[in-house]
Amino acid sequence: MSKDKYISAEEAVRQVRTGDRVFIHGSAATPVCLVKALQARHNEIHHVELVSITTLGDLDFDNPQYRDSFFYNSLFVSACTRNVVNSLEGDYVPIFLSQIPQLFQRNILPIDVALIQVSPPDEHGYCSLGTSVDIARAAVDVARHVIAQVNPRMPRTHGDGFLHIRDIDALVWHEVELPETDYSGKSNIIVERIGEHIASMIENGATLQLGIGNIPDQVLKNLTGHKDLGLHTEMMSDGVIPLIESGVINNRRKKLNQGHTVTSFINGTRKLFDFVDDNPEIRVMDIGYVNDTSVIRQNPKATAINSAIEIDLTGQVCADSMGTYQYSGIGGQMDFIRGASLSDNGLPIIALPSVTSTGVSRIVPFLKEGAGVVTTRGHVHWVVTEYGKVDLFGKNMKQRAHALIQIAHPAHREWLEKAFYQRYNSKQAALNH
Numbered sequence: 293m294s295k296d297k298y299i300s301a302e303e304a305v306r307q308v309r310t311g312d313r314v315f316i317h318g319s320a321a322t323p324v325c326l327v328k329a330l331q332a333r334h335n336e337i338h339h340v341e342l343v344s345i346t347t348l349g350d351l352d353f354d355n356p357q358y359r360d361s362f363f364y365n366s367l368f369v370s371a372c373t374r375n376v377v378n379s380l381e382g383d384y385v386p387i388f389l390s391q392i393p394q395l396f397q398r399n400i401l402p403i404d405v406a407l408i409q410v411s412p413p414d415e416h417g418y419c420s421l422g423t424s425v426d427i428a429r430a431a432v433d434v435a436r437h438v439i440a441q442v443n444p445r446m447p448r449t450h451g452d453g454f455l456h457i458r459d460i461d462a463l464v465w466h467e468v469e470l471p472e473t474d475y476s477g478k479s480n481i482i483v484e485r486i487g488e489h490i491a492s493m494i495e496n497g498a499t500l501q502l503g504i505g506n507i508p509d510q511v512l513k514n515l516t517g518h519k520d521l522g523l524h525t526e527m528m529s530d531g532v533i534p535l536i537e538s539g540v541i542n543n544r545r546k547k548l549n550q551g552h553t554v555t556s557f558i559n560g561t562r563k564l565f566d567f568v569d570d571n572p573e574i575r576v577m578d579i580g581y582v583n584d585t586s587v588i589r590q591n592p593k594a595t596a597i598n599s600a601i602e603i604d605l606t607g608q609v610c611a612d613s614m615g616t617y618q619y620s621g622i623g624g625q626m627d628f629i630r631g632a633s634l635s636d637n638g639l640p641i642i643a644l645p646s647v648t649s650t651g652v653s654r655i656v657p658f659l660k661e662g663a664g665v666v667t668t669r670g671h672v673h674w675v676v677t678e679y680g681k682v683d684l685f686g687k688n689m690k691q692r693a694h695a696l697i698q699i700a701h702p703a704h705r706e707w708l709e710k711a712f713y714q715r716y717n718s719k720q721a722a723l724n725h
Contacts (some may be wrong), residue, residue, distance in 0.1 A: 295629045297463055301329035304439045304462035305407075310337045312404035315396075315431040316344040318368075319557045321424035323409040323441040323689040324349040330407070336360035343401060345392070345427060345621070346370040348471040348559075365401075367392050367427070367620035369612075377618055386612075386664065389526060389624040390583035392676070393430030400455045407437035411448040413457050421453030422446040423558040423565065423566040426526070429453065431686075434566070437461045445469055447569035449558075451576040455497065472561045475529055478506040485678040487511045489542065490597060491639060493674070493681065497545040497694045499591035501628045503598040504534075504559070507643050511597060516541060522546040524591055526583055526624040528555035528574075530564045538574070547590045549575060554646070556582040583624045588631025595639040596628035600667075605693040605712055607669035607684045609642055616662030626664050633673055633685075642667065646677040646701040653704035655696050657711035675699065690716070 308314055308330055313338050317323055328351070330340075338360055342353075343369035354375040362377030364382035368389070376382040376504050387395070407503035408428060408653055419440065419668035423430050432438055440455075441460045443671040452562050457463065494500070494515065499522035512531035515521065522543045523532060535541040536553065543551050556579045558568055568574045581587060588594055600611045601619065632638040644654050655677070659665070675684045675696065682695040693712045697705050 298465040299462060301325045301392060301441070301464045301466065302332070305330045305333060306462050307437045307439060308337060308340060308405050309460065310481075310611060313341040313343060313401065315406040315413065315435060316342055316425065317406070317408040317421070317424055317428050318345045318347050320348060320350045320472075321409045321422055321426045321428070322347045322471065323407050324351060325466045325468070326407045326439060326441050326464065327351055331358060331362075334358050337361055338665065339363065342363050343367060344401075345389070345475055348371055348459050348473070355400070355503070355652070366420055366621070368623055369618050370620070374619065382457070384618045386622055388622055388627055389427075389638055390585070390627045391580055392427045393578065393580040396430045396434045400645070403431050403435040403505065405437045405440050406431045407438060408432060409443055409446055412444050412453060414448070417457045418454045419456060419457060419460070420446070420448040421576075422423070422449055423568075423578045425449070425451060425453040426556040429578045430548060430580065433461075435554050440464065441466050443467055447565045449568055449576040450570075450572050450574060450614040451520055452578045452581070453576055469562070469707035470565060472614040473508040473529070473559045474561050475506050476504065476531065479510055482678045483507055483510050486643050486676055488646070489676050489681050490643060491515055492561045493639060493641070494595055495593055495637070496591035498522070498595045499524050499546055500587070501594065501596045502529070503625065505599055507599060508597050520545050522591060523553040523555070524549070524582070524594070525554070526554070526579065526628070527558045528558045528560070528564070528568075530560040533564065548587060554566040554582060583633065584628040585627055585631040588628060589634040589638070591635060593637045593639065594632040595641070596632035597641045598629065599623045600642050600644045600654070602656050602659060602663070603642065603675060603696065604656055604659050606689055606697055607675075607692050607696070608659060608665045609667035610659050610663040611666040611674055613662070613664045613713070615660040622666050626671065629667050629671055633671065640673040641676055642669075642672060642674065643676040646699065646721050647704070651703075653708070655704070655706065656699040657715065658696070691724050
């Protein structure tokens with residue numbers, strides 16, 4: 293395609309007007325140059341609403357000079373949006389990841405302008421949404437204007453992410469390395485033990501979903517002796533590469549997308565981006581499909597591995613907030629916990645270290661005031677810490693508490709026991725009155 297078809301980022305973002313709602317492509321596909329060009333117009337536009345899930349890159353959304361220009365309405369909070377989302381200039385929408393496309397499609401959050409990053413067009417004029425199809429597919433389909441950063445460093449991925457240049461209103465050529473995330477370097481003895489516990493639970497022929505972070509990556513390191521694993525996951529990281537290359541993950545036993553790894557977005561290093569580039573074995577698909585519970589449950593032994601910030605003694609899982617402080621989002625945890633629980637021999641797992649980095653117990657009598665419940669106590673099944681694994685499914689409240697105390701940090705077990713007995717003694721005293 294001729295370079296004279298491209299314009300500057302500054303010219304492209306002039307399509308954004310006061311009062312518009314602007315979608316920002318997320319994760320490794322965050323179009324940093326377009327966002328910065330938009331931010332540079334902060335004196336010209338006002339009350340522009342920005343919506344996205346995770347964004348990566350050097351972006352300062354919390355700058356006071358943007359206060360009257362932009363309102364950040366986050367659908368999943370990440371490091372570069374955390375401060376603004378917890379301020380008067382931002383907010384958070386609690387929603388399952390699988391249902392975010394419905395916000396766009398049903399005009400609940402109509403999109404005026406979509407800022408995206410794509411691979412260069414092929415000989416037929418098709419670009420790819422690359423590493424991040426997730427909610428971007430729906431946003432692009434409904435947006436009144438689409439502005440694309442075209443980057444030759446963006447991998448061309450198979451699946452739902454193809455987009456013809458005739459459906460893009462402005463093209464900006466900008467070659468830059470994608471932001472990289474390496475989860476392998478964050479391991480420690482606690483993470484290693486959790487990874488070993490979970491790996492011992494996974495059967496041959498299972499279909500895996502792995503959440504974000506170092507625990508899923510550690511689980512993968514312990515699966516080299518497994519056979520015929522499948523992968524149907526909202527996010528894919530570097531840890532799966534050796535297992536796919538060795539044939540441990542071959543997707544043979546899956547009922548849906550047999551022989552193909554399915555994901556919705558890709559976060560990792562350049563090695564991963566090169567691995568998925570034009571790789572027909574990898575399908576990057578719309579989040580409304582990937583995270584659909586009715587889809588997840590159809591694959592055998594669906595095994596969902598997700599994390600938590602804290603869990604109370606009844607099994608309520610907080611995974612998105614620290615009290616009233618919004619730290620991340622609901623994401624796809626419930627989509628996959630529920631889907632795995634309905635799969636034949638499925639395995640829904642919540643994994644967390646027993647304590648924080650400062651030694652505070654993450655198994656608690658009560659969630660912090662204002663904390664959000666992401667996975668309810670009716671949905672929770674397996675909980676894993678470095679001290680072991682327990683299945684809460686079918687257990688009553690007292691049985692759950694005793695089970696969770698057994699995998700709490702030893703330094704906190706006596707305190708948890710006292711809190712448990714105080715709770716039930718108080719309950720009995722109230723009944724006696």
